[in-house]
Amino acid sequence: MGANIYRNKKPVLVFLFPAFMFMVVFLYYPFFKNILNSFMEIKQLGSAGTGFNTPWYSNYVEMFHDQNVWTSVKNTIVMMIVTLVGQVGIAIVLALMVDNIGRGKQFFRTVFFFPIVISATALGLMFNLIFLYDKGMINQLLENLGKQNLTDWKAEGIALFTMMLPVMWQYVGFYFVILVTGLNNISDELYEAARIDGATAMQKVRYISIPLLHNVICTCSVLAVTGALKVFDLPWVMFPKGMPLKTTFLTGTYMYYHTMETKNVDYGAALAVLIVILGVVLARIVNAVFREKDY
Amino acid sequence: MMKKRLMAAVLAGAMVLSVTACGGQGTSSGDTQTPASTDNNVTSDAGNDTPAESEPAAEPAGPVELVVTTTFAGEDTNAQNYKDAVAAWEAETGNTVVDTSASADETFKARVVTDFETGSEPDVLFFFNGADSNSFIEAGKVVPIDEIRGVYPEYAANMNDDLITASMVDNKKYAVPVNGIWEAMFFNTEILEEAGVARPGTDYTMDQFKEDCEKIKAAGYTPIAAALGNIPHYWWEFAIFNNQSPATHLDIPASVDDASGQAWVAGMNDIKELYELGYFPENTLSATDDETFAMFTEGKAAFLVDGSWKVGGIVGACQSDPDDPSTLDADKLAKFDVTYVPGKGDRKATDLIGGITSGYYITRKAWEDPEKQAAAVNFVEYMTSDSVVPKFAQHAASALKNAPEVDTAEFNALQIKSMDMMAGATSLTGVLQDLFQGDCRVPTFDGMPEIVTGRVSAEEAVAEGLEIYSNQ
Numbered sequence: 001m002g003a004n005i006y007r008n009k010k011p012v013l014v015f016l017f018p019a020f021m022f023m024v025v026f027l028y029y030p031f032f033k034n035i036l037n038s039f040m041e042i043k044q045l046g047s048a049g050t051g052f053n054t055p056w057y058s059n060y061v062e063m064f065h066d067q068n069v070w071t072s073v074k075n076t077i078v079m080m081i082v083t084l085v086g087q088v089g090i091a092i093v094l095a096l097m098v099d100n101i102g103r104g105k106q107f108f109r110t111v112f113f114f115p116i117v118i119s120a121t122a123l124g125l126m127f128n129l130i131f132l133y134d135k136g137m138i139n140q141l142l143e144n145l146g147k148q149n150l151t152d153w154k155a156e157g158i159a160l161f162t163m164m165l166p167v168m169w170q171y172v173g174f175y176f177v178i179l180v181t182g183l184n185n186i187s188d189e190l191y192e193a194a195r196i197d198g199a200t201a202m203q204k205v206r207y208i209s210i211p212l213l214h215n216v217i218c219t220c221s222v223l224a225v226t227g228a229l230k231v232f233d234l235p236w237v238m239f240p241k242g243m244p245l246k247t248t249f250l251t252g253t254y255m256y257y258h259t260m261e262t263k264n265v266d267y268g269a270a271l272a273v274l275i276v277i278l279g280v281v282l283a284r285i286v287n288a289v290f291r292e293k294d295y
Numbered sequence: 296m297m298k299k300r301l302m303a304a305v306l307a308g309a310m311v312l313s314v315t316a317c318g319g320q321g322t323s324s325g326d327t328q329t330p331a332s333t334d335n336n337v338t339s340d341a342g343n344d345t346p347a348e349s350e351p352a353a354e355p356a357g358p359v360e361l362v363v364t365t366t367f368a369g370e371d372t373n374a375q376n377y378k379d380a381v382a383a384w385e386a387e388t389g390n391t392v393v394d395t396s397a398s399a400d401e402t403f404k405a406r407v408v409t410d411f412e413t414g415s416e417p418d419v420l421f422f423f424n425g426a427d428s429n430s431f432i433e434a435g436k437v438v439p440i441d442e443i444r445g446v447y448p449e450y451a452a453n454m455n456d457d458l459i460t461a462s463m464v465d466n467k468k469y470a471v472p473v474n475g476i477w478e479a480m481f482f483n484t485e486i487l488e489e490a491g492v493a494r495p496g497t498d499y500t501m502d503q504f505k506e507d508c509e510k511i512k513a514a515g516y517t518p519i520a521a522a523l524g525n526i527p528h529y530w531w532e533f534a535i536f537n538n539q540s541p542a543t544h545l546d547i548p549a550s551v552d553d554a555s556g557q558a559w560v561a562g563m564n565d566i567k568e569l570y571e572l573g574y575f576p577e578n579t580l581s582a583t584d585d586e587t588f589a590m591f592t593e594g595k596a597a598f599l600v601d602g603s604w605k606v607g608g609i610v611g612a613c614q615s616d617p618d619d620p621s622t623l624d625a626d627k628l629a630k631f632d633v634t635y636v637p638g639k640g641d642r643k644a645t646d647l648i649g650g651i652t653s654g655y656y657i658t659r660k661a662w663e664d665p666e667k668q669a670a671a672v673n674f675v676e677y678m679t680s681d682s683v684v685p686k687f688a689q690h691a692a693s694a695l696k697n698a699p700e701v702d703t704a705e706f707n708a709l710q711i712k713s714m715d716m717m718a719g720a721t722s723l724t725g726v727l728q729d730l731f732q733g734d735c736r737v738p739t740f741d742g743m744p745e746i747v748t749g750r751v752s753a754e755e756a757v758a759e760g761l762e763i764y765s766n767q
Contacts (some may be wrong), residue, residue: 043733044404044409044430045404046408046410047430049410067326132586133577133578133581134577134589134590134595152577152578152581154581154582155578155580155581156580181382191316240583241524241525241741243524243525243581243744244744245744246747258734260402260739261741262733262734263733263734264733264734265731294620
């Protein structure tokens, strides 16, 4: 009798239902509605579709001829690489260094993690001031060092770098904390045994830390790549409308641009579908590449 | 066991109830602020309740609650004026206003359109009278001024009807205006003096302007503050205007090859020429409008083509506390002046762009509600009265027939200069870009950097925009 309560799952379903309905109403319905909208003709934001496009798949055809789509996909892939190398790579180095210091680990954890708690919009505004053309922080520093002309950090050739640097910087701390936690889980006995065998510090990292961190690094990599697909607010604040010359669009910012700025809502919906497809494909590739190992 | 089941049932019930209650609250609140479509239909269908076409609705028994949506919110310079006026109307009538105003951005516009589509529109709306209002006018969701006058003959009687903009949909007038806007050229007197440039006058031409820009550039300043990659709107408007005339400016070309189309192309090429001459900021393609505006207010750029709403921004930049007028640095403000955008061809410098781009609409829902009809009419009459409008219009134009004399002592130096400039205007032509809206603007607005750098020809960009426009 007493154990029956654990076999009866009906009360659990009752508790799950509100959350399920919430997901249906606020995620799955909009998702499928968005797919439908991508085939419709929508005259302005907020209004319903007036009918199907002619032909109904015209937005998808246009997408293939739209140079900005390719630019945004290319930039998003570059963002993923930068995220992987810059965020996870730097986080690994920092985590290994902090793991090797005796005191102050908690201090560095807090310091490196702190950018995560600041909103991306606020960071975007802050980096706007740092990279400001006329008397921004960097240009003032360069001026004090004797540079005569101001540098436009948002000019065509350098804009992508200026956009990705703060994005990279913001999330290093996130992966750093995950990796430090992973390092803490490695038994000290292994390092002790290696020390007795005469292993150097680099050898301990190469043959103990990195291999035993493999699964954590895989998790970080998957999070970083999928996270790169969602980066939006900071780039949009720093480079609205893909400025300059539409060279800094990411898939997310380009979708937003069409939906909110140009009022080409149905094309924006089609771009959202592209983002989902891109996300699913890339997530599968990343999961295959960074497959976790069983030890 | 029973206790645990009972507890589970109670918890589940509580959760469901809390969810329902949340929904209920939302619905209830929604009902209060914005009646649901079903309510609307009931009111509309209830023919007996609808007042006769030529008779005002009977005075409601008690106070009425009006839902009003306006753009007088956030950073709008009239946000406080609006609050004061609403409070005064509420005190005078005993009615209340549920204010759902918000800043006039794209999200706000989308919200208004959605509200109309879902039957959640307000009773009174202060909104744009250009293409933005087309959808709810097409749907018959707002009431024409003439129809209201059929019942309330004095409605908007203090307005000059010629200055009330007609809808693009049916050429009827719906929105009772409050304040107008103008676009002109601000300049920094100090930079002009230093560069040896005379104050631009009423006969200023583009050729003179280019000569002046050259002198200003030689003096080490940026001649024109503009972010072509962000907000090229005002140069776009005047560049086209300079190749047309006040009579033809609002003609949207049928094709790039007709006279109007070629004027647009010539306008785009004029901006390209200014860019190639190096008169815009070096980072004009990557700067935001805020950055180039700061260049102007900080005395690094000489000219700024913008609108009447920028007067407040310039004055704010001359205050140590932008929110406190008492901190105004009058000497700094004295360095700024406003004049006419240089003319060319058939357009004289004194032919301005401007007009009245917004106004108060009464929605069909409020009009057909016997409880609200009179209150909605009274509210709009109050907000557009001879005593209230001047507070909102300030230095800008209004549509009042008998605008009262303004006390210049209430205005700052730039506002007075603005009024002087407006007094010399020979014509006021509507804003072309208000008629040319949506993604048709993308090739020449967002595409301006490509045009000025020569990656896309002006002809191609204009043709692409017109093609999108014709398909809309």
